Amino acid sequence: MFAYYLRLATKSIRRNPYLSLLMMLAIALGIGACMTTITVNYIMSSNPIPHKSDDLYYVQLDSWDPYSPFREPNEPPDQLTWRDATNLMEAKRAHRQTAMATSGAVVEPADQDINPFMASLRLNFSDFFPMFDTPFLYGSGWGSEDDNDPAYVVVISKDVNDRVFGGENSVGRTLTVAGKPFRVVGVLDTWIVVPRFYDVTTNAFQDTADIFMPFYMKRELELPNSGNTNCWKSPEGEGFTAFLQSECINFQMWVELPSDGERAAYLDFMNSYVEQQKALGRFERPLNNRLSDVMTWLENQQVVADDAQIMLWVALLFLLVCILNTIGLLLSKFSQRSSDVALRRAIGASRSAIFAQYLTETALIGVAGGIAGLGLTLLGLEGIKLLYGDFVSNLVALDIPLVIAAILLSVLASMLAGCYPAWRATLIAPASQLKTQ
């Protein structure tokens, strides 16, 4: 029966090629617009580390200006001071923990033919690598014994390894960074995290760092600050130590807490730490500390851009217009063929058979529109890439669930559009139209 409906449907589509094409185009455009914006929103808000996003927590302490919150309404600062980051690290109260900072330094390859270059640095603790499941191509992260009295060791990105060591296994080799010789202990494989959840204080859709080194190298080598440095109070005194002892925030911290009990205990520890600091005359604001898991933190930092959401809503309305349009066109198309229906009804077709046949026809238009819509989506994503430049290139890719969603959405949209006209067609009385012939 279905095959018969399908044959009738293709015949009917061929009979009104322009009208059918117009409907397909409307569906395709609506689907294209929706899927483009859905893809952008979906990837922006996707879970970058699904298997442990509930175990990783971002640490926030409200060390800000007693007279005004970091951000309205009473949001704690998005980063930590050096003092607090190092104090929390030394307490070692979590299952795993890492404070982090970003910086930059010149890399001088030993090979004179390779030009020195500027590399982005991430300063972190040894737990960083197991916490965030960093993929290693060669070697591994450094051990915890290299953290506190920082050893001159680095983990380098695949790009840096290709550039300096020609892609060979460079574990054990020496790399000059910031004028100092470092021993390579690990080489990361291509590591794309979208969004780059572990540090969203700068652009969350940027690449990961070129070089990772122990956190305390910040103090050892007096490395400059990258990312955002915010101070509500100027550092007291001069020099690098004054900055480290100041109320300026430039450091981030993550802890891994696999159970609810540990999570509650860690929050208690944070609060008692702040109480202790209050006794020293710091932290004049009311207690306002926070532990946020990965997805909560991404939401708090509004990683999904407002513009992307506005576009999504506009696209959904656009699809609605396309559906209304299709309903109108289907109504006119079906009513032109009311004599067909009357004839079929007269020779015994049931109402539900008529309904099924017309719905098959609209579903067919929907599938065609959906496939064309997928093409338009790819075009749309290319357009987004072109408009927004390289920094979103990690963002725009279609995956299988999205392709399936696109087809389903278009079939659903077209069937939704087809229901009313098909139902109207079933109301045609068997004999009424035959009379005028």
Add this chain to the structure above:
Amino acid sequence: MTHNWETGPILRAMSRNKVGALLIALQIAITMTIIINAIFIIVERSALMGRESGVDEANTFYLTSTGFGSAFNASSVIDEDLRRLRGTPGVVDAVQINAIPISGGGWSMSLKTETGADIDGIGTANYFVDEHGVDALDLQVIAGENFTASDVRLRGRNQSDWPPVAMITRALAENLFPDTNYADVVGKTVYIGNDEPVTVTGIIDKLQAPWIGWDRLEHAMLTPEKMDFSSTRYLIRTEPGQRDRLMAEVETALADAYPNRIIRDVDTLTATRERSYRRHSAMITILTAVMVLLCTITALGIVGLTSFNVSRRRKQIGTRRALGATKPAIIRYFMLENLMICTLGIVLGSALTVGLNMALVQWFNQTALDWFYIPAGIGVLILIGQLAVLGPALRAAQTPPALATRTV
């Protein structure tokens, strides 16, 4: 008169095909909602993009020089570089600077007119320049004096205090001292970072901060400083038409002059503007495309449905023609019918437009719609509707009167 316009028969005919009319009205309503809000967003974003940085953007480029190795003497290399840059033919002026306007990265501080922890500060961007800053950035000193070479002090890498004098933009002066004429702000003392006094010695016409999304974008403060940093930026202003040639030349000249450094991020201010405002220009392009497509789809929908109505009513039209209706009367009938459907859509659309705008204000920090966008949008939609209906209406008018006699 009413009788001649045939509103009665049109309404009665429409009531027999309520769904078709309603579908078009709904389409028009949603289309109107989207295009009015989209145009409003586009106009707003265009206004943002139209703001001037105050710098001679077309003829300015900048680069970063990062020295390495223990032998690198930043201070002397900087002096030598600036001498070389300023002596290059085609260069108007060059300056060492800590941040580039509208680039997205920079330095800001809070200024107060009185000391004290509980007094609210006013944020400003900070630029460190020497006495060539005014010329290189293409600024006008509209009150007071530019820095002299003797004002310029050396700032160490981790030094956090401030020189005793500064120039500020007119906008900053007016916000700091709202009751004073900006020219009289010269000579006044402001406090930076809570309690460090700085005397304002000059007012400049206009210079934007590095962050285009900041509500204090027009606030900038120049302090006379040479930065003793091994990684530093130079901003170079060239004579018209010389920029691209000089970018390449300067990059090689600086790299050759001192090999123990990296010259990087050589970029123009035009490219920087494009990058900073890319989000907005992309939004404008996307919304424009959506608007055009939406209007096309709606128009095609109207064409389709009217054509259908025309073919369904061929007999009726033929009869009317046979009874003496003129061709213009037939055309007017369909145009008027469309106008009536449009009116329904517009009433609905006006409510939806305001509703969507309220939602955008509530959730996305957009601003409230100006009232005149609604009549403008109504005009556009009526025009689209009438144009779309014209084709089918003209075809309807061609229906021969004899048709009525033939088929009945």
